[in-house]
Amino acid sequence: MTTKRFCLSCDLKDDPQLIAEYKEYHAAGNAWPEITKSIKDAGIIDMQIYLTGNRMFMIMEVDETFDPNKKAEMDANNPKVQEWEQLMWNYQQELPWAKKGEKWIEMEKVFQL
Template sequence: MKTKRICYACDLKDNPESIATYKRYHVTGNTWPEVTKNIKQAGIVDMQIYLTGNRMFMIMEVDETFDPNKKAKMDANNPKVQEWEQLMWKYQQGLPWAKKGEKWVEMEQIFQL
């Protein structure tokens, strides 16, 4: 199976307590099972989130079935995913150059060894 890597960035609100709470939600086993199931059903093979300060980087490995528009529709039609997204938005904030309401902004690859 051929995979593709997609990377995104998003900021957390710059508050140590808020960041700590967000991190606890993302410890293995704490993320809601409906959310992880939805991620896998969308064709996301692996997902990792890294944090420095309040800036996060998400690295996704997706298979050939992944379509971001299809994933957005799946998310919109899943009440538990919507509940998760609303909860996470309490801790997140858009990047300064993000479109209104946009959380995760796709990153441009500028180097590969």
């Protein structure tokens, strides 16, 4: 199976209480099952989120069926995903260079060993 990696970034609101709540929503076993199912259904094999300060970094390993546009369409048509996204906006904020309403921004690879 061929896989591809996507790396994305997003900021949290710089508030220790909100960051703690966000981390709790994402602790092992706490993400809503409908959300993890939608991630897997889109062809995402593995997803990890790292945090430093209020800056997040996401690594996604995807299979050959993954299409970001199809994932966006699936999410837009899934009421539970939309509910989760609205909830997460309480904690997340756009990167300064993001387009309006854009959260997770794909990162440019600038080095590989």
